[in-house]
Amino acid sequence: MKASIGPLLVRLDPAERDPLQVQLYTSIRGAILDGVLTPGAKLPSSRELATDLGVSRTTAVLAFDRLAAEGYIEARAGSGTFVTLELPDERPRRMRADEGPSRHPALSARGQLLALSPPTVIKIEGPPRAFRIGTPALDVFPRRRWSRIITRLRRMQTEASLDYGPALGLPRLRDAIAAHVSRARGTSCSGDQVVVTAGAQQALDLISRLLLDPGDVAWLEEPGYPGARAALAAAGADIHPVPVDEHGVVVPAGVAAAARPRLAYVTPSHQFPLGVQMTLARRLSLLTLARELDTWIVEDDYDSEFRYGAQPVPCLHGIDADGRVIYVGSFSKTLFPALRIGYLIVPADLVDAVRAARRATDIHVPTLDQAVVAEFIEAGDYERHLRRMRQEYRGRRDALLAAAQRHCGGGLSVRPVATGLHAVADLCDGDAAAVSHEALARGVEVMPLSAYCQAPGDSAAGTSQAPPPHRGLVLGFGAVRPESIEDGMKSLAVALDRARRISAT
Ligand SMILES: Cc1ncc(COP(=O)(O)O)c(C=O)c1O
Numbered sequence: 137m138k139a140s141i142g143p144l145l146v147r148l149d150p151a152e153r154d155p156l157q158v159q160l161y162t163s164i165r166g167a168i169l170d171g172v173l174t175p176g177a178k179l180p181s182s183r184e185l186a187t188d189l190g191v192s193r194t195t196a197v198l199a200f201d202r203l204a205a206e207g208y209i210e211a212r213a214g215s216g217t218f219v220t221l222e223l224p225d226e227r228p229r230r231m232r233a234d235e236g237p238s239r240h241p242a243l244s245a246r247g248q249l250l251a252l253s254p255p256t257v258i259k260i261e262g263p264p265r266a267f268r269i270g271t272p273a274l275d276v277f278p279r280r281r282w283s284r285i286i287t288r289l290r291r292m293q294t295e296a297s298l299d300y301g302p303a304l305g306l307p308r309l310r311d312a313i314a315a316h317v318s319r320a321r322g323t324s325c326s327g328d329q330v331v332v333t334a335g336a337q338q339a340l341d342l343i344s345r346l347l348l349d350p351g352d353v354a355w356l357e358e359p360g361y362p363g364a365r366a367a368l369a370a371a372g373a374d375i376h377p378v379p380v381d382e383h384g385v386v387v388p389a390g391v392a393a394a395a396r397p398r399l400a401y402v403t404p405s406h407q408f409p410l411g412v413q414m415t416l417a418r419r420l421s422l423l424t425l426a427r428e429l430d431t432w433i434v435e436d437d438y439d440s441e442f443r444y445g446a447q448p449v450p451c452l453h454g455i456d457a458d459g460r461v462i463y464v465g466s467f468s469k470t471l472f473p474a475l476r477i478g479y480l481i482v483p484a485d486l487v488d489a490v491r492a493a494r495r496a497t498d499i500h501v502p503t504l505d506q507a508v509v510a511e512f513i514e515a516g517d518y519e520r521h522l523r524r525m526r527q528e529y530r531g532r533r534d535a536l537l538a539a540a541q542r543h544c545g546g547g548l549s550v551r552p553v554a555t556g557l558h559a560v561a562d563l564c565d566g567d568a569a570a571v572s573h574e575a576l577a578r579g580v581e582v583m584p585l586s587a588y589c590q591a592p593g594d595s596a597a598g599t600s601q602a603p604p605p606h607r608g609l610v611l612g613f614g615a616v617r618p619e620s621i622e623d624g625m626k627s628l629a630v631a632l633d634r635a636r637r638i639s640a641t
Pocket residue numbers: 269270271334335336337338361363403408436438465466467468473477478
């Protein structure tokens with residue numbers, strides 16, 4: 137169906153999703169905005185247009201009515217319908233996708249900081265492969281049980297459950313989280329202190345914006361978690377890297393290097409990415425310093441559930457007498473990352489501020505998802521799943537250590553892994569970034585340790601545990617089946633060899 141209106145050729149297609157009157161409206165409006173139909177141009181009558189196009193008169197009338205209501209055209213008694221004269225000469229013109237850079241205003245200073253956040257991992261498209269980090273064993277997740285809970289809860293949905301939910305999260309889930317953390321992590325808290333967030337990342341973003349002013353000093357472990365770095369940077373923090381040794385973050389080194397920190401971000405149960413557990417003595421010295429300097433501590437307890445023989449040390453939150461430790465947890469490792477559910481445990485006097493901040497962002501995580509997690513925990517599935525996964529991960533860890541020994545023994549030494557879902561390996565020589573590059577070319581994901589450093593050149597200074605970052609590699613094993621671990625390690629051996637040859641030439 138086509139017709140001409142002056143220089144405009146209108147085409148309507150009944151097969152398109154939009155109704156004919158919308159297609160007609162859109163094409164006349166577009167022609168006016170693009171200057172194809174100029175102010176004052178006469179349009180055919182709705183009857184003529186309908187006849188030319190072979191559509192009902194109602195279709196043309198509805199399109200004209202909408203254009204008139206929006207001020208694009210006007211009917212003049214006795215003379216017909218015209219493009220409105222009052223359209224500004226320099227009227228906005230629609231941009232086509234292929235027209236190159238746009239002419240909008242610049243990003244805010246905060247927006248520019250946000251836009252600079254680098255990706256947190258190098259990933260090859262597709263399902264998890266050797267040695268993806270940050271992803272749990274999705275292949276053995278109890279999807280059937282999960283879907284059954286979803287189906288049941290969907291069926292039970294009431295009118296009220298479709299409305300906005302509480303900004304702090306479903307009370308049922310908050311209580312279940314408080315009970316689990318109090319039982320498993322050596323702290324005590326009530327559901328009232330729990331705030332459900334869209335993953336740990338939103339928790340870090342919220343808390344950084346609530347607690348820091350631009351320019352405030354924040355400590356970040358070095359090497360450290362890029363997600364925390366991004367959240368702190370976006371809040372305008374002046375980030376000071378603080379080295380990590382075999383006991384955890386080196387508190388005196390932080391004191392020597394940085395002005396008063398307003399906030400210290402730490403991963404005491406399983407330092408990211410080195411994997412060390414912060415000793416009790418170090419925890420106490422961090423708390424003492426925080427009291428002296430009046431510093432917030434953000435404790436990210438992202439994957440402490442997975443231990444292979446290591447004695448659990450109670451979380452920092454459990455030994456904090458001041459209410460200055462904010463605890464961050466996540467279901468990304470214990471369930472699956474696409475769920476996007478994490479949580480904060482905050483002192484009672486911060487709850488109202490966090491509620492207001494939550495309302496100003498996404499209000500809350502979808503309530504159905506929250507209810508599914510709550511039911512999974514309440515029914516005992518969560519504990520069962522964790523027990524099973526500990527076994528599974530122990531097997532994958534052993535497979536990684538054995539395969540590394542078998543295939544890369546001469547070039548790579550994997551550090552002991554007592555917790556978590558990834559390992560750190562030291563190259564005997566060569567450069568980890570070059571190995572990572574060669575491995576990627578062979579379909580294997582390994583991250584160079586330097587990717588987690590703010591100052592890769594000197595981050596290992598004064599520490600006995602950290603390898604020179606240019607020699608360190610981070611290998612995830614949680615997401616990788618044992619047979620893929622074996623194949624991945626063979627490819628990594630080839631990548632090691634290739635990187636060594638290139639550096640020798
Ligand atoms: C240190 C650390 N914290 C938190 C998380 C989890 O983040 P999220 O809950 O946003 O997926 C990860 C994931 O890899 C992590 O490594």
